[in-house]
Amino acid sequence: MELFIQYSLYIISCVCIFVPFFGFGLGPPVIIGTAVSVFAGNAYALIAQKGILKNFIKDKKDSGQSGGLVPVLEEAQKLIDGIENPGSVMKKEGHHGDEHGEHHHHIIPIPVYVGVLLVLLIGTVITVAVAQVDFGAMNTVIAILVATIKAAFVLAFFMHLKYDNMLNRVIFGSGFFFLMLLIAFSAADIFTRANVVKTF
């Protein structure tokens, strides 16, 4: 999967270099935005999955350097560990269903589910409440923003994506990514069309 990410990265940066070159109006923000996010995702994947950071810290410690940035980096590594291996954080619950051996499914406790339910209900209330006030074009933005936060909670907890492996996250993210391409390029046509004027 990293290969996939890296190769699409190459392509998108290619596009990135050439599109601003022509001074197009709409393309660059969209494409640069996606490129930056892919860069970020890729860097994250490298650090998290290949353990680059971990190795770096280890090297430093081995060679006796522990000042400077090393403690900060260690904190960062812990954070990544927390995201990547949630099981290690919530071990007690996780091992309950594993009596039969090899497989490790993370089980989220009921209070978490209840909390998510509450968040979603509050989100709904906010959506409805905000819609009663007229913010103009911001209404759509707020609505989509709140909806996205709600969706993130559903994905992370109800759909267990927070505790799932990287691949499934990438798979699901790619759906949204390609959707974004569809809308970006369709919009690049529809909103840049010349207005044809009739003189008679």
Added chain:
Amino acid sequence: MSQSTAHVATGQDNYLNHEKGIWSWLSTVDHKRIAVMYLVSVLTFFLVGGIFALLVRGALFNALPENKIIQITPDVYNQFMSYHGIIMVFMVIVPGIPAIFGNFLLPVMLGAKDVAFPRLNLASYYVYMAGAALAVGTLFVGKIDTGWTFYTPYSIKTSTSVVMAVLAAFTMGMASILTGLNFIVTTHKLRAPGQTMNKIPLFVWAIYATSIIQILATPVLGITLLLIGAERALGVGIFDPNLGGDPVLFQHFFWFYSHPAVYIMILPAMGIISELISTFSRKTIFGYTAIAYSSLAIAAVSFLVWGHHMFVSGQSEFAGILFSVITMLVGVPTAIKLFNWISTMYKGSVRLDTPMLYAIGFLFLFTIGGLTGVWLASTGMDVHFHDTYFVVAHFHYVMVGGVLMAFTGGLFFWFPKMFGKMTNDTLGRLSWVFVFTGFNVTFFPQFILGALGMPRRYFEYHPAYEPLNQISTVGSWLIGLGFVIALVAIIHGLLSGEKAGANPWGSKTLEWQTPSPPPHDNFPITPTVTAGPYEYR
């Protein structure tokens, strides 16, 4: 495991005789048997689509309707042309290589016992057949005359049974999604021990890239087709200009699938060619990584270039230029592949058996198709060539000259593996001669016709174009003859071919390391992979 070993000891048990009776075939979950069922279905549809092609070419032998050798009316011609497109695209080329060779070979090449979801695999076969039945059903209920593209608003206005046809395409799209899903999970999860992503054969890489496209592009086609149905039933207005819709948006949605679909068709063909060239040059493939990655690159970029089908469709000039430059980028990985295949032959030991002849034919035709593709990707040139016979010639060079050549080559190559018998090499070579020359005779004149300005999908045309069209029609008969000879070679091989050994071509990939035909579980013992797929030392 002990069971499998026992079978090998007798040397008799294989997937063909593992179970007996027609029901054991229809209800099988063995990927190899499903592949054979796909083979039979796809070849049948190919025959039907080919007959439509010959009829279309026959009708175009003469310019004016009054002296046509095939006396049909324009509406019948439009139906022939539409059926040729729909059958060949949705029923033959899109499922062709992935569903037949992908199904048969992907698990074997990975060293797995089956695909990840065998029952889903069978289900997708039946979904595909249901879609095909719907499509063929329109022949008896109302016909279809929209072409394979279903452009609105024509598809909303025409009185033919468009709803049934779009449902057919939707259903077959569903089958395509399920197959792709199965292959992706299989590639991720079911590789044999030691079979890392850097060691899988290039055919698997190609199928993997194809599957990604299938998963990501087909749903958009699905919703587009459903919307056409809704448009006809309810008049929702999303694509109907009378109700405020934008027909050009339909084209965006349609080509968001259908351009990547072009790569659904050609990528597996490229995979086959990688295997053929390496095996018959008895040499390791040149630039494995480059070929593998360029498959993924093509898959990724293919989603960004759909607008090059729409340079003159009324999309904005800005979008046209944007799509044009990205299209140029697709040319780079394609060029990389061509160069790599050719340098694979350098200092090799090349043997021109039937499959290799087809591979050489592929390289020849695909080079022409690819180069003319660059012309069409350029905005300035495409304005003149768009929707003329130049485009027709270009995509037939890629689709027929590319995909079908690779398909036939692959069929002759893996036939010993699939059925345990050899085909007659003389017949195979003869078929190649006819297909190859016939193909060039048919489609090269169409480049000239297109440059001269003959528009596509014309039933009657200016008499000045007649001589070139007649050459083209004669060529189509040669292709037809060539494929009939190929079919004879296949049937002859099935009935009275020599018995094939496990590895008749001396290939190094995993599927040749198991008996021909493979046993029910593919391998007597789960293999452990230690070397790459092309280690010819």
Added chain:
Amino acid sequence: MNQWLSIFPATAFMPIQGTEIAGKIDGYYVFLLISSLISGLILIGGMTAFVVQYKRRSANDKTAYITHNTMLEFTWSFIPFVIMMVIFFWGKNIFNELRSMPDASEAEEIHVVGVQWAWNFKYKNGIKQYTKEGISAENKIGNVEKQIMAVPLGKPVKLVMTSNDVIHSFYIPGFRNKQDVIPGRYTSLWFKAEKEGEFQVYCTEYCGLQHSQMPATIRVMKEPDYKAWLEANKPVMAAGDGGMNEMAMKGEEIYDGKCKSCHSLDGTRVVGPTWKGLYGAKREFADGSSVDADENYLKESILNPAAKIVKGYPPAMPPYAGQLSDDEITQLIEYMKVVK
């Protein structure tokens, strides 16, 4: 640049050049042809050479073990890339030229309407090259009798195009130009003809039964001839039995703008009743009453449609009181009279 390219006779494979841009496109075409021939020769020639030279000699041939060569691979990714960028920029410049419209002041504007299956042209002075009932039997490609669009020589012509039914595409091979014609929207195309004579127009977007029989001809004339043509074909304004008088022509324009989407002229049912043979016919209403369609009824139905609803139709028409002047209503009714 194009000088040396023109040594190679591109016109042998292309239609006659009718515009300056067509010449540029042909130069570009020659460049593509030659560069593709060279690349094709390298690829196919290399392939053939390798097949011949490295033919398998014995069953146990040893082959070289070459896995990759980064420098080589980079070269053959980079060189095609550069060539393609050249091709792209050259093509983009031509495309820009094809698509940047001339000033409205200096260009001759002609309106084009694509219908199934004919091209309709309309000039500023009222000339209409309309085919009312599709294509006539003798109006075929073989023995040409087609719609004529006269254009002046050496003056930019701008076409403003739309379609009445499905997508068509307006293609002039001699000018190397093409643009789809889309219902519900206007697209435009321009050219400056540099050669006298007749140029073929094709429809290149599949539009149904007689897609291949939508021929039209662009007739390029010298400026004075063009003026004379415009004068000679000016519509006859005199009132007459089937002919259109000036009032009716104005009415038609109002119809095109406001009424066409709901009322047909050929008897097909759209949203509202057709206007075909409407004037003087007996109208039956939803409440059972009926009346002959005279000027008073028509006027009432335009101003206050809800008063009398024709049987079998929804009360969908908005009232036009205040939107149309009395003159305009009279013009519309004049037009209804000639729609038979």
Added chain:
Amino acid sequence: MSIVKTEDGHFHHAHHFNSLSHQYDSAKQGVWLFMVTEILMFGGLFVAYLIYKSLYAPIFHVGSSYLDWRLGSINTVVLITSSFTMALGIYFNQKNKPKQAVIALALTILCALAFMVIKYFEYSHKIHLGLVPGKYFTNTEFQNKVAEYISNMPIESLTPALSDANLMKKIAPLYFGFYFVMTGLHGLHVVIGACLIFWVMVKTAKGQFGAEYYTPVEGVGLFWHIVDLIWIYLFPLLYLVG
């Protein structure tokens, strides 16, 4: 894929997998891939919606005022709750508590039914008023309201299309085209989801799932959450912001 529970109460994975967890991971990845296709399929509709909304904002604004946001909110709450009970259904299966799991799944189906009943009332109301897609649209009041709304807009914010009153009247039904297609397709998914949940509920009741093997429940759960997810976007876009 076939999993057999043997007499001693253990589950056996299919022959081509190494282990149960191997099979579980593969199946889950397959379901996720399928979810991507669902997202992209609905995504096509959302793309069309966003484009037309930015082109013809007044139609969507007036259109959304014709929908009852109270019913929409109730449906949102119902679906969110059903997602919660579905998650519980999986949880109880993970904990080897089939009885509670069956109750949770049954509640989910009830929510789905409640959702469809409310949807039915909404639909029949719209159809009664003639607020249906283009071909059958008869509600002139809606068209007039759109015209009125546009006439109240500042003149400089009008595009050529918007200032053409007749055109706007003609294309006003577009909103209900979107409404019926989007909610209709979503409703179809709700029905399919309810059937699937019923299927896993029966299997749970028969004791065919447990902590070791509950892949179908998990898969159906993912599908159901996607249905919920889509509604989370549909609700504000159709009912509130318009």
